[in-house]
Amino acid sequence: MRMRPIVLIVGLSACLFGSVAHAETTLNVLYAIPSNFKDIQEKIAAKFQEEHPDIKIVFRAPPNTYDEATAQVLRSSLIGDQPDVYFNGINQVxxxxxxxxxxxxxxxxxKTELDNLGYLASMTSLGDVEGKSYGLPFAISTPVLYVNEDLLTAAGRTINDFPTNWEGIIDLGRRIASTSPGKTGFLFGYNTSGNWLYQALVTSHGGRMGAENGCKAIFDDEHGTWALAMLERFTKAGMPDMGWQQGRQAFAAGEIGIYAESSASVALMERNVAGKFKMRTMPFPLASGQGSLPAGGSIAMILAVNKDKQRAAWEYVKFATGPIGQTIMANGTGYAPGNRKATDDPALLGGFYDARPNLATGVKQLPLMTGWYNWAGSNAVKIVDVIQNHINDVAAGRKTAAETMPRMKRDVDALLQNCP
Known part of the structure; x- marks a missing residue:
């Protein structure tokens, strides 16, 4: 009789500890641009859950742009319903x-532990705000040129004499359009998320969008003025009013000779054009010896409040940005990885880019990388939308660059009045 209580206690303890061991933590995860990330996010989550059966990944419906996703996060955070993990655009950190x-x-x-985990310091800095790091590099891109070599050949040119400046590219675009009737010679993805390609023109000319603290617009200087004028030149040279999503489809269909956009889509584009025509990628032109290119892509951030969820979120972020997650990401996109343990391992990405020259174009531009400009203050997301509306007017030929720039500066200044 005396043994019975002991047996009951042991049995109860086993049940309690067993339930703890198998307790499941659910992480809500948000990312943007499903056309780029849906497949790889799902593959990474599946692989992670195989290794961490006690953590369940649930994706929220992904918006089409980083800016839409950030607006959603800010709204949900007001009621404590933000995602536990957020793959945020670098411009909204x-x-x-x-x-x-x-x-x-x-x-x-x-920093020492991050280095031991294989993270590249130049990329972890992309998640820094005022000396603190808030995210780890997940997928990094640079702007590149996609080239239809068949249309290039029809225009009497080869990839070996491809122009390295915008003057030459504009002329070549005209030549392609004239030698291949019905085709578009050149398209610039002017409406990519976060004004990214307009920023690329600005930084390639040696400028920047605003002051270091994010509270002062300076894009109306010679660099930003040149960039907006160049966009107008693209339009006057025959560029159609076609956004980046249509542009990707049209290029893959063989309708565009040269397409300026993100290296993010190289792997997808290669799959989409396979058997249709020969595709090459070329570097994005620098307009100045002091020029640089804004890093595109996303970093993984932890927004979980509960300590248990924070620990689980850290495990997921480490996995997605670690060797396995980065290998899955790089194989499925054109983004560059931010973890050297992936790039140094022959079983993962070691030698990967040697055999993939189209992917290597973006990777080779990483030394030219600068930050994707972050606006400060409560109107940061709205500022991006306001700038984009003005850019759209120029790209569509509705307004000139000269009349647009002062209006764009005025509108942004108004939104920065109460900037800290």
């Missing part, structure tokens, strides 16, 4: 760090 309840990476690992 500041506002999510300020208002989206982001957890600093230092809460989980210091």
């Amino acid at each position: 500041r506002i999510v760090a300020d208002r989206g309840k982001a957890v600093p990476i230092s809460a989980f690992a210091d």
Whole structure:
């Protein structure tokens, strides 16, 4: 009789500890641009859950742009319903760090530990705000030129004499359009998320969008003025009013000779054009010896409030940005990885780019990388929309660059009046 209580206690303890061991933590995860990321996000989550059966990944419906996703995060954070993990566009790190309840990476690992985990310092800095890191590099891109070699050949040119400046590219675009009736010679993806390709023109000329603190617009200087004027020149040279989503489809269908956009889509584009025509990628022209290119793509941020969820989120972020996650990402897109353990391992990405010259174009531009400009203040997301509306007017030929620039500067200044 005396043994019975002991047996019951042991049995109860086993049940309790067993339930703890198998307790499941659910992480809500948000990412943007499903056309780029849906397949790889699902593959990474599936692989992670195989190795971490106690953590379940649930994706929220992904918006089409980083800006839409950030607006959604900021709204949900007001009621404590933000995602636990957010793959945020590099241009929206500041506002999510300020208002989206982001957890600093230092809460989980210091710089030495991050280095030991294989993260490249030049890329971890993309998640920095005022000396603190709020995210780890997941997918990094640079702007490139997609070239239809068949249309290039029809125009009497070869990839070996491809122009390296915008003057030459504009002329070549005209030549392609004239030698291949019905085809578009050149298209610039002017409406990519976060004004990214307009920023690329600005930084390639040696400029930047605003002051270091994100509170002052300076894009109306010689660099930004040149960039907007160049966009107008593209339109006057015959560029149609076609956004980046239509542009990708049209290029893959063989309708465009030269298409300026993100290296993010190289792998997808190669699959889509296979058997139709020969495709090459070429570097994005620098207009100045002091020029640079804005890093596109996303970083993984932790927004979870609950400590248990924060620990689970850290495991997921480490996995997605670590060797396995980065290998899955690089194989499925044109983005560059930010973890050297992936790129140095022959079983993962070691030698990967040697055999993929189209992917290597974007990777070779990484030394030219600068930040994707982050606006500060409560109107940061709205500023991006306002700038884009003005860019759209120029690209569509509705307004000139000369009349648009002062209006664009005025509208942005108004939104920065109460900037901290």
